Amino acid sequence: MSSIALVGNPNTGKTSLFNTLTSSYEYVGNWAGVTVEKKIGSLKNGAGKLIDLPGIYSLHPLSRDEGVAAQYLIEETPEALINIVDASQLERNLLLTLQLLEYGKPTILGLNMTDVAKARGIQVNPDILKERLGVPVLPLIARTGKGTSQVLSVLEQPSHIPPITFQLNYGDIAEEAITSIVAQLQKTSGLPNLRWVALQLLEQNPVILELLKKRMDISSLLLIADAAQTRLQQEKLALTLPQWIRSVRMDYIRMVCADAIDSTLQKPHNLTERLDSILTHRFLGLPLFIVFMYAMFKTTFDWIGGPLSDLLDGFIGGPLSDWTNSLLGAIGASEFTHALIVDGLIGGVGGVLVFVPQIFILFLMISFLEDSGYMARVCLLMDSTMERMGLNGKAFIPFIIGFGCNVPAIMAARSIEQPKDRMLTTLLMPLMSCSARLPVYLLFAAVFFPAQQATAVLSMYVLGVVFALILCKFFSKYLFKNETSIFIIELPPYRMPQFKTLSRSTWEKGKGFLRKAGTIILAGSVLIWLMSYAGPGGLNVDMDHSFLAKFGGFIAPLLQPLGFGTWQAGSTLVPGFLAKEVVVSTMNIIYHAPDAAGLEGQIASVFTPLSSISFMAFILLYIPCLATVGVIKKETASWKWTFFSMGYSLALAYSVSLVIYQGGRLLGWS
Amino acid sequence: MALTSCSLLRLQPGFTGSIQRIEGMNPILRRRLADLGVSEGVMIRLKGKGPFMGPITLECNGQLFAIRRKEAAMIEVKVS
Numbered sequence: 120m121s122s123i124a125l126v127g128n129p130n131t132g133k134t135s136l137f138n139t140l141t142s143s144y145e146y147v148g149n150w151a152g153v154t155v156e157k158k159i160g161s162l163k164n165g166a167g168k169l170i171d172l173p174g175i176y177s178l179h180p181l182s183r184d185e186g187v188a189a190q191y192l193i194e195e196t197p198e199a200l201i202n203i204v205d206a207s208q209l210e211r212n213l214l215l216t217l218q219l220l221e222y223g224k225p226t227i228l229g230l231n232m233t234d235v236a237k238a239r240g241i242q243v244n245p246d247i248l249k250e251r252l253g254v255p256v257l258p259l260i261a262r263t264g265k266g267t268s269q270v271l272s273v274l275e276q277p278s279h280i281p282p283i284t285f286q287l288n289y290g291d292i293a294e295e296a297i298t299s300i301v302a303q304l305q306k307t308s309g310l311p312n313l314r315w316v317a318l319q320l321l322e323q324n325p326v327i328l329e330l331l332k333k334r335m336d337i338s339s340l341l342l343i344a345d346a347a348q349t350r351l352q353q354e355k356l357a358l359t360l361p362q363w364i365r366s367v368r369m370d371y372i373r374m375v376c377a378d379a380i381d382s383t384l385q386k387p388h389n390l391t392e393r394l395d396s397i398l399t400h401r402f403l404g405l406p407l408f409i410v411f412m413y414a415m416f417k418t419t420f421d422w423i424g425g426p427l428s429d430l431l432d433g434f435i436g437g438p439l440s441d442w443t444n445s446l447l448g449a450i451g452a453s454e455f456t457h458a459l460i461v462d463g464l465i466g467g468v469g470g471v472l473v474f475v476p477q478i479f480i481l482f483l484m485i486s487f488l489e490d491s492g493y494m495a496r497v498c499l500l501m502d503s504t505m506e507r508m509g510l511n512g513k514a515f516i517p518f519i520i521g522f523g524c525n526v527p528a529i530m531a532a533r534s535i536e537q538p539k540d541r542m543l544t545t546l547l548m549p550l551m552s553c554s555a556r557l558p559v560y561l562l563f564a565a566v567f568f569p570a571q572q573a574t575a576v577l578s579m580y581v582l583g584v585v586f587a588l589i590l591c592k593f594f595s596k597y598l599f600k601n602e603t604s605i606f607i608i609e610l611p612p613y614r615m616p617q618f619k620t621l622s623r624s625t626w627e628k629g630k631g632f633l634r635k636a637g638t639i640i641l642a643g644s645v646l647i648w649l650m651s652y653a654g655p656g657g658l659n660v661d662m663d664h665s666f667l668a669k670f671g672g673f674i675a676p677l678l679q680p681l682g683f684g685t686w687q688a689g690s691t692l693v694p695g696f697l698a699k700e701v702v703v704s705t706m707n708i709i710y711h712a713p714d715a716a717g718l719e720g721q722i723a724s725v726f727t728p729l730s731s732i733s734f735m736a737f738i739l740l741y742i743p744c745l746a747t748v749g750v751i752k753k754e755t756a757s758w759k760w761t762f763f764s765m766g767y768s769l770a771l772a773y774s775v776s777l778v779i780y781q782g783g784r785l786l787g788w789s
Numbered sequence: 790m791a792l793t794s795c796s797l798l799r800l801q802p803g804f805t806g807s808i809q810r811i812e813g814m815n816p817i818l819r820r821r822l823a824d825l826g827v828s829e830g831v832m833i834r835l836k837g838k839g840p841f842m843g844p845i846t847l848e849c850n851g852q853l854f855a856i857r858r859k860e861a862a863m864i865e866v867k868v869s
Contacts, residue, residue, distance in 0.1 A: 176824035208851060210826060210850060211826040211850060395836070395837070395846075401837070401840045402840065404839075499844055503839065503842050605860075607821050607854060609853070610855060
């Protein structure tokens with residue numbers, strides 16, 4: 120099986136091409152220490168595997184995405200490359216192309232978006248490109264699939280792709296340095312194309328430097344580079360070697376473009392211009408965005424997602440439970456198995472699965488916003504506000520998603536390039552009140568603040584946002600004090616997303632949630648159910664004598680100063696850590712309440728208005744749910760930061776509840 | 790009309806200048822701009838300024854992108 124890598128600048132249509140070239144589809148996550156994925160699919164003609172690397176501008180990595188691509192080319196050896204370039208942006212795209220040609224693997228140049236280029240009055244001559252670069256050039260319209268059959272037929276026999284003949288002359292000084300570096304590298308085995316390695320070294324590509332350091336002593340190589348740089352400076356050719364290499368490449372590219380491109384009839388992007396004049400308008404832009412967000416939330420939670428969730432809930436609680444009950448009865452399952460499956464599995468996992476429709480709808484709309492090009496504009500609109508908090512405009516979208524569910528929100532933070540901004544977004548995400556906490560607020564607000572229900576619930580959301588703002592300032596000042604925040608965002612032309620791409624990216628995002636429901640939440644539900652079912656006295660004990668009650672009673676004294684020091688309240692916090700969705704249903708079990716009215720009555724007698732505020736604040740702020748902790752671990756790839764996020768939120772929850780309860784008592788409230 | 794140099798920020802929306810100098814900029818951002826083809830001698834157009842002192846939108850080589858104002862202030866352009 121051969122592997123072929125798909126490489127190119129961001130927004131050039133790699134994913135569209137990937138989708139049309141591959142049939143089956145899998146993704147591989149979790150490269151050691153890196154969380155950005157490459158995607159692997161099988162080519163439709165069975166000729167091998169296609170690897171979709173993250174979009175990059177050059178092989179010199181600035182963001183994690185670029186690190187992945189550079190690392191891939193060094194550590195793995197694809198048999199061939201498909202370099203996809205945007206015909207309407209050829210000059211910029213070819214910079215990466217030259218680096219890839221120097222890499223020396225057989226390459227096909229996919230000249231994409233020829234329709235867009237044509238519509239804008241830009242004519243690219245593929246024959247001249249082919250002649251100058253020495254590689255097959257295939258004109259494409261990846262979005263419609265035009266030209267992809269030619270790509271497939273070329274890939275049929277990857278070994279038939281002609282070898283690279285392209286070589287750029289970097290002038291006497293640089294060429295001498297390259298020759299002597301290549302001579303030294305010959306002693307080390309297992310390196311890709313030596314001239315390419317030498318050039319990347321001269322460009323000070325950190326990934327290459329790291330790799331070489333592991334294999335050999337590079338000090339003599341660095342001396343050669345320094346000497347060459349000094350000579351360049353003496354002859355006043357360039358200030359640095361990387362600059363020189365870049366300028367040689369740019370000169371060559373300009374020459375190629377001058378011959379291959381006819382842009383005499385070039386026109387501006389009309390649709391994008393018109394849309395941008397409204398959507399990024401200084402005064403209209405933000406209000407319009409708020410309208411879109413409102414519509415998005417309404418669709419997710421009210422108009423479509425909510426009813427679908429209710430249907431699913433009805434199915435799981437009704438027919439599914441009934442069937443399972445009768446099936447278990449028919450096969451004569453023991454009482455324990457019966458209770459485990461119905462109360463533990465269906466009750467626990469089912470309670471989380473009902474959120475699946477909402478999550479998928481939210482993801483579908485977010486994918487639409489991303490693919491259409493609007494998301495980049497939102498980041499632009501929000502950047503000034505976010506910058507004042509010590510963050511970056513690109514962090515805004517994840518926070519919005521966080522009101523739906525923290526898990527996908529943290530995954531959405533991947534689009535942020537800078538590790539600092541990404542880490543801050545991830546750490547603060549749990550402070551956004553996800554939809555699972557809403558039932559708790561609703562319950563307590565209905566019991567204690569019937570006249571101001573909406574205000575009570577809303578103030579909990581605001582409380583979370585306020586703490587996120589304060590901690591953002593604080594963390595960025597003290598935890599990441601030496602890291603500056605930069606902001607640069609490319610604004611792609613607006614375009615209509617394709618259904619196939621949308622459905623694939625929605626599925627890819629939502630799959631993680633399903634997998635979690637199948638593993639962590641499944642295991643946790645069984646555990647909690649067991650703890651309530653079993654006690655020191657044996658199985659099927661009275662709830663008051665279960666292990667859950669014992670544990671709740673154990674932590675109850677700690678909660679005394681917060682105003683809810685009962686084993687019942689303490690016990691709800693444990694399943695609440697598992698999934699905040701189950702706090703209310705756990706209360707139902709613990710307080711032996713048959714329905715909502717009964718539970719409200721119980722709550723009214725156990726809590727006071729003051730302790731209810733304290734409890735709600737605690738539920739809002741304390742340790743994020745297990746799924747969120749899991750995704751924090753996955754995205755930060757660090758136990759240290761995972762425990763930090765759990766620790767700070769617990770400490771914050773405790774102190775805020777303490778201040779609310781004790782402060783309230785001092786003021787004479789009850 | 791005489792040629793005048795000024796900071797990119799001083800351009801009126803819709804106007805174009807050629808880049809004279811880029812100085813004092815964060816090296817990462819500088820490289821990213823270079824990747825986008827933004828360097829000395831290139832024509833750049835100011836498309837719009839965001840709300841609340843937010844980033845400005847620029848067009849260079851047919852590519853739209855946005856950077857913050859304080860960084861745009863480090864790009865000196867010549868307008869004719």
